[in-house]
Amino acid sequence: MSTPPVIRTLGLTREFAMGSTTVRALRGVDLVIARGEYVAIMGPSGSGKSTLMNLIGCLDTPTEGEYWLNGQPVADLSPDQLARIRNREIGFVFQSFNLLARASALRNVELPLIYGGVSPKERRERAAEALRQVDLVDRMDHRPNELSGGQRQRVSIARALVTQPALLLADEPTGNLDSKTSHEIMALFRHLSEQGNTIVLVTHERDIAEHARRVVTIRDGLVASDEAMVAAPPPPHAEGGAAAAGAPA
DSSP: OOOOOSEEEEEEEEEEEETTEEEEEEEEEEEEEOTTOEEEEEOOTTSSHHHHHHHHTTSSOOSEEEEEETTEEGGGOOHHHHHHHHHHTEEEEETTOOOOTTSOHHHHHHHHHHHTTOOHHHHHHHHHHHHHHTTOGGGTTOOGGGSOHHHHHHHHHHHHHTTOOSEEEEESTTTTSOHHHHHHHHHHHHHHHHTTOOEEEEESOHHHHTTSSEEEEEETTEEEEEEEOSSOOOOTTOSSTHHHHTSOO
């Protein structure tokens, strides 16, 4: 039996009431993302890409249409089941990092495991391993204000990885970073993709989207184009790919 795609949507529609007006943010989106794919969803402000991200991340529910996550119809899940999926199956990476200011990098990465009821010993081991994957083991005892912007985003990525989720969902992950650090973070995502992680990146920037293996463009609530990238651009000053992906940012 073949493995189901991580994401499958059919006729996904989302409408919002604004006074007496109905706004159709999504107008029927069909999308399939297989396990191990690295996909960028891009589009201008108001295109519907953020609404689609919220539906994919089980942060919102569609007005019409169907969504399967790992072969499971999301509409059949209770609120408690959706909360468990958000904690275990989806690793979120946000533009604003969303780190606890008074907690160390290690403690920030442990948080999803605390909510999941994992023992303290296993939490520490798994959080340290996730920080190793983003080359931040030597900063695990530092608080966010002791880290650079790129390092804070690496902590956020480690926190997303720690539950070994089916999907990494990144919302404008370079929005608060300078150009050089942005490319270093994108090199890290590329490296994680090469390790077999399924990644969906939401962005409005074409040069960031082109780091992915596939770019889906959303316009006026519909899929305007879906194109494979011939080759993602190499990280700046990189010789050796994966090693460069581990360079501190």
